[in-house]
Amino acid sequence: MFQQGMTRRHFMSHAALGSAAVLGASEFLHHLQLNAAEVSKNRKACILVWLGGGAPTIDMWDLKPGSKNGGEFKPISTAGDLQICEHLPSIAKQMDSLSVVRSMSTREADHARGTYFMHTGFVPNPTVVHPTFGSVVSYELGTKRKELEIPAFVSIGGGGMSPGFLGMSHAPFTVDAGGRIQNADMAGVDPNRLGARLSMLETIEDGFIRSNRGDAGQAHKDVYSKAVNLMRSQQMQAFKIDSEKPEVREAYGRGGFGDSLLMARRLVEVGVPFVEVNTLGGWDLHNDVFNTLKTQRLPQLDKGIAALTADLKERGMLNDTVVVCMGEFGRTPRINQNVGRDHWATSWSVLIGGGGLKSGVAIGETDADGTRIVGDSYLPSDLWSTVAYALKIPLDTVHTSKRGRPMKIAGGGQPIKGLIG
Amino acid sequence: MKSTVMTWGIRFGLMAVLCQSGMGADQKFSSGSTDPIVQFIDEQIQKTWDENEVKPSPVADDAEWVRRVHLDVVGHVPAGQVVDEFLRDKNPAKRSQLIETLLADPGYVRNFTNYWTNTLIGRVTPEKTNRPALEKFLRESFAKNRPWNEIAYDLLSAEGRFDENGAVNYLLAQLQLNPNSEEYVVEATAKTARIFLGLQVQCTQCHNHPFNDWKQNQFWEFNSFFRQMRREDYEKYNPATGRMDDDYSELVHRDFDGPVYYETRAGLMLVAYPKYFGTEVDPGSDTNRRLELAKSITRDDSNKWLARAMVNRMWGHYFAYGFTRPIDDMGPHNPPSHPELLDRLTDEFVTSGYDLKQLSRWICNSEAYNLTSKFNPKNEIDNPANGEVPLFSHMYVKPLQVEQLFESLLVATEADTAIREGGASGNYERRQMQQQNWTEQFLRIFGNDEEEPTLYSGTIPQALLMMNGPLVRTAISGEKGSYLYTVMTNPAYKKDPERIRALYLAALGRGPTSTEIKGLQSMMARYPDRVSAFQDLYWALLNSNEFIVNH
Numbered sequence: 001m002f003q004q005g006m007t008r009r010h011f012m013s014h015a016a017l018g019s020a021a022v023l024g025a026s027e028f029l030h031h032l033q034l035n036a037a038e039v040s041k042n043r044k045a046c047i048l049v050w051l052g053g054g055a056p057t058i059d060m061w062d063l064k065p066g067s068k069n070g071g072e073f074k075p076i077s078t079a080g081d082l083q084i085c086e087h088l089p090s091i092a093k094q095m096d097s098l099s100v101v102r103s104m105s106t107r108e109a110d111h112a113r114g115t116y117f118m119h120t121g122f123v124p125n126p127t128v129v130h131p132t133f134g135s136v137v138s139y140e141l142g143t144k145r146k147e148l149e150i151p152a153f154v155s156i157g158g159g160g161m162s163p164g165f166l167g168m169s170h171a172p173f174t175v176d177a178g179g180r181i182q183n184a185d186m187a188g189v190d191p192n193r194l195g196a197r198l199s200m201l202e203t204i205e206d207g208f209i210r211s212n213r214g215d216a217g218q219a220h221k222d223v224y225s226k227a228v229n230l231m232r233s234q235q236m237q238a239f240k241i242d243s244e245k246p247e248v249r250e251a252y253g254r255g256g257f258g259d260s261l262l263m264a265r266r267l268v269e270v271g272v273p274f275v276e277v278n279t280l281g282g283w284d285l286h287n288d289v290f291n292t293l294k295t296q297r298l299p300q301l302d303k304g305i306a307a308l309t310a311d312l313k314e315r316g317m318l319n320d321t322v323v324v325c326m327g328e329f330g331r332t333p334r335i336n337q338n339v340g341r342d343h344w345a346t347s348w349s350v351l352i353g354g355g356g357l358k359s360g361v362a363i364g365e366t367d368a369d370g371t372r373i374v375g376d377s378y379l380p381s382d383l384w385s386t387v388a389y390a391l392k393i394p395l396d397t398v399h400t401s402k403r404g405r406p407m408k409i410a411g412g413g414q415p416i417k418g419l420i421g
Numbered sequence: 422m423k424s425t426v427m428t429w430g431i432r433f434g435l436m437a438v439l440c441q442s443g444m445g446a447d448q449k450f451s452s453g454s455t456d457p458i459v460q461f462i463d464e465q466i467q468k469t470w471d472e473n474e475v476k477p478s479p480v481a482d483d484a485e486w487v488r489r490v491h492l493d494v495v496g497h498v499p500a501g502q503v504v505d506e507f508l509r510d511k512n513p514a515k516r517s518q519l520i521e522t523l524l525a526d527p528g529y530v531r532n533f534t535n536y537w538t539n540t541l542i543g544r545v546t547p548e549k550t551n552r553p554a555l556e557k558f559l560r561e562s563f564a565k566n567r568p569w570n571e572i573a574y575d576l577l578s579a580e581g582r583f584d585e586n587g588a589v590n591y592l593l594a595q596l597q598l599n600p601n602s603e604e605y606v607v608e609a610t611a612k613t614a615r616i617f618l619g620l621q622v623q624c625t626q627c628h629n630h631p632f633n634d635w636k637q638n639q640f641w642e643f644n645s646f647f648r649q650m651r652r653e654d655y656e657k658y659n660p661a662t663g664r665m666d667d668d669y670s671e672l673v674h675r676d677f678d679g680p681v682y683y684e685t686r687a688g689l690m691l692v693a694y695p696k697y698f699g700t701e702v703d704p705g706s707d708t709n710r711r712l713e714l715a716k717s718i719t720r721d722d723s724n725k726w727l728a729r730a731m732v733n734r735m736w737g738h739y740f741a742y743g744f745t746r747p748i749d750d751m752g753p754h755n756p757p758s759h760p761e762l763l764d765r766l767t768d769e770f771v772t773s774g775y776d777l778k779q780l781s782r783w784i785c786n787s788e789a790y791n792l793t794s795k796f797n798p799k800n801e802i803d804n805p806a807n808g809e810v811p812l813f814s815h816m817y818v819k820p821l822q823v824e825q826l827f828e829s830l831l832v833a834t835e836a837d838t839a840i841r842e843g844g845a846s847g848n849y850e851r852r853q854m855q856q857q858n859w860t861e862q863f864l865r866i867f868g869n870d871e872e873e874p875t876l877y878s879g880t881i882p883q884a885l886l887m888m889n890g891p892l893v894r895t896a897i898s899g900e901k902g903s904y905l906y907t908v909m910t911n912p913a914y915k916k917d918p919e920r921i922r923a924l925y926l927a928a929l930g931r932g933p934t935s936t937e938i939k940g941l942q943s944m945m946a947r948y949p950d951r952v953s954a955f956q957d958l959y960w961a962l963l964n965s966n967e968f969i970v971n972h
Binding site: 127151168171174182183184185186187193196197198199200204205207208209211212213214215217221223224226227230231 | 611623796797804806817818820862880881883885894934936937941947948953957958960962964965966967969
């Protein structure tokens with residue numbers, strides 16, 4: 001198993017350096033403490049569980065019993081101070097650690113535009129590509145984690161969101177639910193040849209670097225050394241969920257979604273500050289919404305999110321790890337003629353927890369039919385500002401687009417008061 | 422005589438190169454072209470060197486230049502054999518001759534079709550837009566070397582089905598919103614100004630811009646020209662799935678007359694009538710506004726914005742930096758670095774009949790384009806990467822664009838030949854499929870950022886793709902038909918240094934230095950078998966910084 005936030009190799013090197021035989025026992029202890037402080041300073045992270053297609057949150061987090069829009073499901077009580085859907089019983093037991101924002105109003109009800117808005121905090125604009133929030137976290141936190149040998153923004157399942165003006169070095173590093181990384185191994189070539197290849201490469205590269213043509217040559221060499229470090233890094237083990245005990249894998253649920261969440265936890269454990277999980281799709285439920293939810297989507301979601309929450313808590317990681325679960329919008333309170341729900345961005349819910357945010361509460365409310373927000377409503381910029389706050393990224397951070405336009409982090413939103421209060 | 426301002430040291434450096442190219446020692450550099458416009462470019466560029474007290478770098482040696490001009494004009498590195506022939510050629514006018522050859526090469530058409538398709542609709546095709554049809558329109562236009570103003574006229578005025586008239590796809594790509602939205606043609610407005618006129622007006626949609634002379638009313642005046650169009654999308658029934666599939670889309674005329682309305686930041690509602698730089702157009706329903714706009718831009722514009730934008734863009738294509746930065750922001754707030762040169766080239770481009778090949782010819786034959794990318798203490802301040810105004814006293818290093826990288830890998834390795842000949846299943850379809858797979862993988866990993874053309878931006882997945890990905894793997898597999906196979910089996914190569922040189926020429930467009938040969942041979946000697954040693958050498962060449970940049 002991993003030491004928390006520390007690779008085995010990293011740990012071994014510290015252990016060798018600080019072994020009690022060389023240093024006095026008190027020095028050794030001091031060294032470990034210093035290291036522990038460094039690790040805990042560096043462990044803030046966010047796991048975004050993406051429900052692509054737009055989940056019917058009115059059937060999950062904000063039920064409307066008694067309304068014509070209420071649908072087939074009943075609310076149940078939870079360990080927190082709110083009720084959720086009866087088909088999420090395991091999450092219900094963890095709700096003292098999680099909260100629901102019931103007053104999201106996000107105006108974009110088209111898949112592409114909603115996906116963009118919810119990931120970036122900015123509405124699409126033809127003149128600039130805003131970074132998805134994982135790229136922002138990679139830019140703000142990843143660059144400061146010198147011990148991190150693997151990319152700071154991992155997307156399990158992909159999804160095509162862009163680092164925008166922050167540049168491709170903050171693009172999501174995409175793997176599938178099996179943890180396979182494209183091109184990370186030498187595809188059958190004897191790995192011992194890598195060393196010889198790199199020696200020849202160095203001969204050629206160094207000549208070009210010395211030829212006085214600017215920085216491009218050295219920059220290229222640096223990236224290659226990072227790529228080689230990655231290929232050889234012990235932290236790559238974080239992608240290998242096979243090494244987990246069977247009962248742990250069972251708890252998360254066997255299958256792509258459970259595996260992804262487990263992998264997300266392992267990645268956060270080695271210091272990755274942002275993981276997006278996009279392996280439980282199929283929420284665009286224009287037809288047959290209740291049946292599909294009850295038999296397919298909700299059981300997987302319930303098992304996975306509940307196991308993740310419990311596991312993070314047990315490992316003492318929940319206070320530093322924000323978990324956000326949402327899609328690009330909610331779905332219409334009105335039930336259509338195909339027993340489905342259509343796109344709806346006016347009044348919907350997001351599940352959020354961990355990271356020291358207030359837990360076990362419902363923030364905001366919708367009216368009895370779920371069609372309107374009563375009181376304050378929130379935008380994705382507010383949601384991401386809340387996450388930034390939890391990750392201790394200063395909210396007055398400003399990034400500059402390639403055309404020199406200043407952009408406030410998270411679209412200049414305000415942290416949601418009920419969550420940080 | 423320009424050489425009087427040069428120091429002796431630089432003159433000697435230059436002389437050495439000129440002698441190598443078979444030219445007289447007292448001559449100024451010449452590619453072989455005697456075009457007075459090329460001379461004018463040289464004089465203007467020289468003037469800014471003098472004013473800024475920089476000394477230009479020497480002329481690039483033939484190996485450096487032959488690779489550069491191939492990448493810029495035909496979009497890929499030269500084959501090893503082509504390099505070899507060029508290096509041996511003693512004709513003093515061989516550079517200008519090669520420029521002619523490349524401008525007539527099908528690669529020129531493919532290269533600029535790629536460039537313009539990406540510029541007009543992006544690398545990821547927007548919904549309900551027919552990329553192949555747009556490519557066909559551009560391919561035919563560039564193959565015939567149609568005047569740029571005629572091409573632009575077609576793109577701006579086109580109507581019809583997206584498969585029958587490929588030119589409509591430029592505007593269709595910008596029409597992605599609800600046709601009843603006030604914003605429906607905002608993107609078409611902003612893109613047209615930026616791409617065709619080199620003017621950035623998008624910020625003035627909502628407010629007068631503090632650094633831009635365009636006012637908000639001008640944005641909406643320009644916008645009003647696009648109001649008489651909309652897309653129509655057709656579906657057809659698919660009996661296999663029982664669903665309606667996309668069939669085709671069409672750019673059609675829609676009735677619109679009178680002003681457009683817009684709101685100032687203060688909440689004031691104002692009106693705008695179609696007006697292009699002071700030229701008003703009858704706002705009545707009988708006017709075809711888009712035709713009027715296309716005419717104004719391509720035929721009657723006394724400011725020559727269309728030509729000016731193209732000159733700047735092409736200069737930027739060849740030098741990595743244009744006369745303004747960015748190249749498509751040429752408004753009065755952003756004065757050009759070489760105004761006289763830009764004005765003259767703009768005038769000459771118009772006079773030439775918007776001849777695109779002529780424009781490339783002038784630039785490629787200029788002295789500045791023929792300089793080495795190595796800088797020296799006397800011109801190291803000429804570093805636009807640090808935000809300095811470019812002086813073009815040495816060539817600037819450009820990372821390869823994704824298409825250039827892909828095509829170059831194919832040329833350097835003859836990987837396409839290997840695939841074609843790879844067993845019984847090796848056929849044309851298979852090659853096309855492979856190419857599609859590679860391109861998709863490249864695009865996913867290299868990203869698609871319109872603001873900055875997609876290029877090797879130095880990320881770990883990009884490095885991994887080059888190190889372990891299928892294209893380089895195929896390239897070094899030594900399959901029959903591949904370049905590596907040829908080098909290893911052809912009896913024309915007698916000794917290992919010759920084979921090493923052949924691989925260097927194909928990948929880097931130059932031979933190895935003696936130090937390199939020595940170092941590499943001792944490394945290769947430790948291999949148990951020669952094939953692996955050569956495979957790994959080629960791996961190292963294709964993965965090198967020198968391969969991935971155009972210098």
